[in-house]
Amino acid sequence: MAHILEAAGADRVLTVDLHAGQVQGFFTKPVDHMTALLMLAQYFADLKIEDLVVVSPDVGRVKLNHKFAESIGADLAIMTKERPAQQVAEVGYVIGGRAGQDGTDRRRHHRYPPAP
Numbered sequence: 001m002a003h004i005l006e007a008a009g010a011d012r013v014l015t016v017d018l019h020a021g022q023v024q025g026f027f028t029k030p031v032d033h034m035t036a037l038l039m040l041a042q043y044f045a046d047l048k049i050e051d052l053v054v055v056s057p058d059v060g061r062v063k064l065n066h067k068f069a070e071s072i073g074a075d076l077a078i079m080t081k082e083r084p085a086q087q088v089a090e091v092g093y094v095i096g097g098r099a100g101q102d103g104t105d106r107r108r109h110h111r112y113p114p115a116p
Contacts, residue, residue, distance in 0.1 A: 002026035037064070041071040053077050053097045 005013060006029055013031045018024070024031040044052070052074040056065035058081055069076040077096035081089045 002028075037068060037071075041068060044072045044074075051075075055079055055094065057081075 002013075002023075003026075006027065011029055013027055013029060015024070015031060015033045017036055018033055021033060024033060052072065053076070054065050054069040054072075054074045055077045056062045057079055059078060062076075062078055066076055068074075075097050077094055079094050080092035082092050083089055
């Protein structure tokens, strides 16, 4: 994608919340990486939702999601994924949240994409 954008004439690239900051290394042109974390945190803080839990989609995003949960006064849960086949992800466990919340620490199987 970096080469396509540069070949199309881009002389600078603006990104928002890259999955991995290392993606910037594929560009030979300057890359400005911005985050929407503060804007999203303010939005959810303004909603004043009680018993809110932020769920990290995998262990690789725990640090970011922990920061987000703290900024809005929410609890944190972590979802584990298994990949039984290429392009298939299954939710293994959801760990965390508040004690007594229904559904945490229970085995779950959700496939993405859904089975035909």
